[in-house]
Amino acid sequence: MRAVQITEFGGPEVLNVTEVPDPVPGEGQVLVEVSRAGVNYADTHQVEDSYLSSAKLPLIPGGEVVGTTPDGRRIAAMIGHGGYAEKALVHEALAFDVPDGVDDVSAVALLVQGLTAWFLLNKSVHFAPGESVVVHAAAGGVGSLAVQLAKSMGAGRVIATASTQDKRDLALSLGADVAIDPATEDLTAAIIEANGGKRVDAVLEMTGGRVTDQSLAALAPFGRLAYYGMASRELPKDIQLNALMSHSSTVSGFWLAHAFANPTLLKQAYAELAAEVAAGRLKVVSGGDYALSEIREAHEALRARKTTGKLVVNPSK
Known part of the structure; x- marks a missing residue:
């Protein structure tokens, strides 16, 4: 499959599209054909190995995906890495069913960014x-x-x-x-x-x-x-x-990773956010739908703080 893989840490210049073997699901995992992968500011830190958790090489960056499972389920999921690829492995505990009326960009935006906003307001500052x-x-x-x-x-x-x-x-x-x-x-x-x-x-x-x-x-x-x-x-x-x-x-x-220990609350939060999007009460701002080959440009735009809303990458392009 095609994927963005880094073999050294650094800036956008280390991001390269290459061919790698398809991932093989382990216990509790499911293989997803990725329709969109989220691009987050945290990814720029992961690529330069300056994030809260240290990364290991070689690495396929990308911590969130939306796509389809072999049995036809449409799910969005958070993953530690591996999102910038045509296929990715997802842990069932961190996978969320995407309801009708929620497009791919919105589905992936509600993961790291939507859940972060929800937890900041509800749990961090108790708004x-x-x-x-x-x-x-x-x-x-x-x-x-x-x-x-x-x-x-x-x-x-x-x-x-x-x-x-x-x-x-x-x-x-x-x-x-x-x-x-x-x-x-x-x-x-x-x-x-x-x-x-x-x-x-x-x-x-x-x-x-x-x-x-x-x-x-x-x-x-x-x-x-x-x-x-x-x-x-x-x-x-x-x-x-x-x-x-x-x-x-x-x-x-606040670091969203600490919420992973409570998958029930994560699923509740995601379901609430998705329902708001489906009802038209919550708008996801699309900040750019990049081809996989344009991943360097996406990271450059993020680092320069030129972006608005949600950036995604399309592995099929």
Whole structure:
């Protein structure tokens, strides 16, 4: 089968399409003919071996797929690696049936990105109706879904950040009440101003560096910041525990892999998200449908932060 395989770590230049043997299912696994594989920012870290879990070579990247099983089931699934290929192995525990009315791009977008948005709001910041929330990178895959989910959960105010006016306009079209530029010199003041002069209740943050630092400073008493990525590749300042006492703030980290231990909850979350898409209440923004041979371009666009919504790769092309 055709697949993207890396034999050394690095940037997009190490991604090469090649022929490899078909994978053979083991116990608890099923073989899927992949119709679309998701492309996530985490994949760029996996390719350069800078992610939370270390990778081993040779490696076929790609952590999520949608496709068809030999018995005709249409499923979407999260996998550790192997997604950028015509066929992939899926563990049944992390496979989700895709209902009618949910297209391939949406089906795969609801995996890493949709489930991340769901868990951030429901489990990390325990978001409640009437609260305010800042969604950073609101035009991205997670952010674009988190904006909509927060509104559907009764948010009092959704404050989006995005790096260009087009991206900010997209966030507003998805339901954000206000959209601001994260490059604003005093981001803390900009967030508070966007919330009508009040500090905010929750922040979903995946940028790192000064964005994390200044978002933390904008939290209201009992405010919560969930940190789930570092797109800038810049570490935020170390957090002093005594400083958190000044506003009774909570800072949490999130990595979706830790949710894998609860497949029942994962399936519940995916089913809820898929139902919202099928009913037309949750919109997945398509950020590009790339051919397998264009995988370098997809990674380059992600690393340059030029993308919006969900990027996928089509292994049949």
